[in-house]
Amino acid sequence: MSANADLHARRTAAVPRGVANATAVYAARAENAELWDAEGRRYVDFAGGIAVLNVGHRHPRVIEAVQRQLDLYTHTAFQIVPYEPYIALAERLNAVAPIDGPAKTIFFTTGAEAVENTVKIARAATGRSAVIAFVNGFHGRTQLTMGLTGKVAPYKRGFGPGPAEVYHLPFPNDRYGVSLDDTLRALQFLFAADVAPDRVAAIILEPVQGEGGFNPVPVELMSALRALCDEHGILLIADEVQTGFARTGKLFAMEHYSVKADLISVAKSMAGGFPLSGVIGRAEIMDRVDPGGLGGTYGGSPVACAAALAVLDVIEAEGLVERANVVGAALTERLRSFTTRNDLLPVSPPRGPGAMVAFDVLASHGSREPDGAAAKALTGRALEKGLVILSCGQFGETIRILVPLTASDAVIEEGMDILEAALAAPQDA
Structure with a gap:
């Protein structure tokens, strides 16, 4: 049994199911916008502990x-x-x-x-x-x-x-x-x-x-x-x-x-x-x-x-107020480019101020109908490819990005590349 699977079995036996887990990978260590699971696999963290880590994991000054x-x-x-x-x-x-x-x-x-x-x-x-x-x-x-x-x-x-x-x-x-x-x-x-x-x-x-x-x-x-x-x-x-x-x-x-x-x-x-x-x-x-x-x-x-x-x-x-606007602009520009592509899952234009950015997964191109099941599946594919993202919204259709504001441009770009690949995965199958 893998380390993650072993921990998940122990969690299932010891912890009530009322507290849900977005993933079945278990953290071993983390730095800034990256974390590693119990098996040593690295992930780009676009969840930030649900908006807790604006200054990243384990900031040295903290x-x-x-x-x-x-x-x-x-x-x-x-x-x-x-x-x-x-x-x-x-x-x-x-x-x-x-x-x-x-x-x-x-x-x-x-x-x-x-x-x-x-x-x-x-x-x-x-x-x-x-x-x-x-x-x-x-x-x-x-x-x-x-x-x-x-x-x-x-x-x-x-x-x-x-x-x-x-x-x-x-x-x-x-x-x-x-x-x-x-x-x-x-x-x-x-x-x-x-x-x-x-x-x-x-x-x-x-x-x-x-x-x-x-x-x-x-x-x-x-x-x-x-x-x-x-x-x-x-x-x-x-x-x-x-x-x-x-x-x-x-x-x-x-x-x-x-x-x-x-x-x-x-x-x-x-x-x-x-x-x-x-x-x-x-x-x-x-x-x-x-x-x-x-x-x-x-x-x-x-x-x-x-x-x-x-x-x-x-x-x-570190000028993180200003950095939030820079990060948000980069995320928004990339996400907007996804909305016009028929080779990706249909998504809405991005929204949100600063680096509090989200988009919806839609039922079809050209529609506004939300697809919560597709959004949930997208978070799973992204995780398999090395990106932690979260869904939310009335129907679970929204993908929210809460990357630490201290993340480097390179790590943010890597995360967006993984997200793009996950959006393309259904067409690749």
Whole structure:
């Protein structure tokens, strides 16, 4: 039995099937945008740990910062004996986050934990309980964030009733036949039929839907939501767990808009692979929660905070915000060339800001019908050829590219060559 097969058999016996695996190859080591499996085979990594590795696997400055912190202390619980790395990271984020006025930041461990706490904070600050989210949005797998997530399968199926007072609006997406007017009209219907605006604590959305298919929020919608929130005393929450930290060609995706959120959830690429998340918000809102109402034993781990401070240094020193736009332009140009070729699987034009780039696999050339089965098969062929890519989208039709921003041009080009070969594979068979 091969090393991967042996590990997979052990995984099947020991780990529940509820946590899925995109691949059946098992990591042995990784550097920047490359990884090697248990059998020594090399892969180009276009998944980045699901948008966690904007600075790549094991960036030397991150590893060095973590090693320094390990020599000092690994845990005290910030609520018991606080420490400087937590404060320093909060100060840096408060200074750069797109928040109106003074900001404050609290840290947690996972993206879902951060999102859940944005809702807690919004409810405490407003004295209201209802929350509005969007179809195809993804916010996590805890009971509350599962309710916020706008997709039943696989995230909600079998888990019983969802949390109360969570409402969903259609997300404007011409691929699915939903216009901006449809979304705004549905919001008015919601206020008329289900919940008065003075009962709504917050509206939450991703500036670019991640699991939903890399769908950017139209500028007009973000502006309309900001105006509506201001009119009714509702807080606007930007879930930047997947979009944050230079991926979209801005440090925060909300910087693409002229309006600002009241609360921002962050995680994933903030700490370069170490578990860390947070909520950044307007200071007067963040301080509405009484002492003890927020926190967590491992929240804001000093090791993860040290890693995150190094990540911010790397983003600045290596110009990764600008690099995201360069990488995104190269990916987009190559992907556009695939759309005109009849010798490849039919694909849509690419979309997404910066290096948060995706395309859809279609049922036939000239159509817009999504083909989720073909997209899943494509990820398998790419893996066989040495490329890790992920699918997403309402029907599983979207291929998303989350290559580390630190990847060399040569490695990115190699990955795109493999993707092209995988797209051609059905015709070769």
